[in-house]
Amino acid sequence: QSVLTQSPSASGTPGQRVTISCSGSTSNIGSNIVNWYQQLPGMAPKLLIHSNNQRPSGVPDRFSASKSGTSASLAISGLQSEDEADYYCAAWDDSLNGVVFGGGTKLTVL
Amino acid sequence: EVQLLESGGGLVQPGGSLRLSCAASGFTFSSYAMSWVRQAPGKGLEWVSSVSGSGDSTYYADSVKGRFTISRDSSKNTLYLQMNSLRAEDTAVYYCAKQIGGSSFFDYWGQGTLVTVSS
Numbered sequence: 001q002s003v004l005t006q007s008p009s010a011s012g013t014p015g016q017r018v019t020i021s022c023s024g025s026t027s028n029i030g031s032n033i034v035n036w037y038q039q040l041p042g043m044a045p046k047l048l049i050h051s052n053n054q055r056p057s058g059v060p061d062r063f064s065a066s067k068s069g070t071s072a073s074l075a076i077s078g079l080q081s082e083d084e085a086d087y088y089c090a091a092w093d094d095s096l097n098g099v100v101f102g103g104g105t106k107l108t109v110l
Numbered sequence: 111e112v113q114l115l116e117s118g119g120g121l122v123q124p125g126g127s128l129r130l131s132c133a134a135s136g137f138t139f140s141s142y143a144m145s146w147v148r149q150a151p152g153k154g155l156e157w158v159s160s161v162s163g164s165g166d167s168t169y170y171a172d173s174v175k176g177r178f179t180i181s182r183d184s185s186k187n188t189l190y191l192q193m194n195s196l197r198a199e200d201t202a203v204y205y206c207a208k209q210i211g212g213s214s215f216f217d218y219w220g221q222g223t224l225v226t227v228s229s
Contacts, residue, residue, distance in 0.1 A: 002154065035214045037155070044205055044219045045147075045155060051215065088155050090214035098169050099145070099157035099214045 003028060004089055006102035013110045017077040020105045022089030024070050028100055032092040034072040036065055039086040039104075048087070049074065076107070084109045112136040112218045114206050119223030126196050126227070132189040132206030132220055140164070140184040143209040145216065146191050148202035148225075156202075159191065160209060174200075196227045 005023040012018040022034065036049040047056055049065040052072070065074045076083055089102040118130040132144070145160040159180040160169045168180050179192040189206050203224050207216035 033213055033215065035216070037216075039155075044221050045216075046219065047215075047217050050210075050217070056217070086154075090155075090157075090216075092213045096172075098171055099147075099160070101147075101155045101157060101214075104154040 002103040003093060003096070003100035004091065004102035006087075006089060006105045008103065009106045009108065011108040011110055012076075012079045014079055014081065016079045017075060018079060018107065020074045020076075020087050020089075020107070022072045022074070022102045024072075024091060024100075026070060027095040028070075028091040028093040029067065029072055030070040031094055034065070034067050035090045036072075036074050037088045037090065039088065041085070045088065079109055081109050083107060112208065114208065114218055114220035116204065116206050116220045116223040119204065119225045121226045121228065122196055123229050124197060124227055127192070127194045128196065128225060130191040130193065130204055130206075130223060130225070132191075134187045134189065134206075134208070137208065139182075139187040143212065144182060144189045145207045145209045146180065146189075146204055147207055147216070147219075148200075148204045149222075150199070150202040153202075157214075158204070160212075161189070162212075193225070196225075198227050201225060201227045 037045040038048040039045045052067040093100045115133045146158040161180045177195045203222040205222045206220045208218040
């Protein structure tokens with residue numbers, strides 16, 4: 001059972017907007033930045049969003065994220081087939097003194 | 111260009127030991143914290159351990175505390191993970207990652223090395 005809670009799956013058709021949620025607590029999301037990672041099939045994870053809502057260079061502006069209280073969300077607009085991947089949220093946890101990940105959300109583009 | 115190249119994975123019997131290495135290049139190695147993150151087959155990401163840029167501070171997940179030791183050699187730009195008393199549940203792909211500050215911000219990841227614990 002992961003410390004951060006994500007829905008196991010999400011789906012959408014090309015061009016749609018989908019949202020992936022990540023729920024935590026005051027010791028992690030509530031007091032630290034949230035980062036999001038994309039893992040394409042068979043590949044290593046890649047940083048997608050850092051510091052709650054910042055896109056690294058090279059990440060399309062179709063990807064956006066936000067944080068409120070002890071929850072965070074990732075939004076993907078103009079869904080494309082190449083967005084089909086696993087998405088993970090992560091935060092430092094002050095109680096555990098370590099990094100915690102969500103269980104991951106598998107995004108399917110129908 | 112930042113590059114992280116893991117090595118040292120393989121098949122080991124339960125109770126055995128293994129040392130993973132991660133050769134880093136393209137950045138000032140001693141200026142950044144580094145971490146190991148693993149992924150069991152078909153499962154999600156699990157943080158394993160982190161070490162500060164100086165090597166003075168280390169952090170471990172409860173699942174590996176007392177069995178794994180993280181270290182770094184700045185003269186060789188290499189990160190290590192010494193794994194002892196290995197269990198079947200340690201079977202996973204182990205990734206090294208460059209870390210920004212003491213957070214969950216991993217801006218670069220290696221390609222991973224597979225560790226299989228089985229008799």
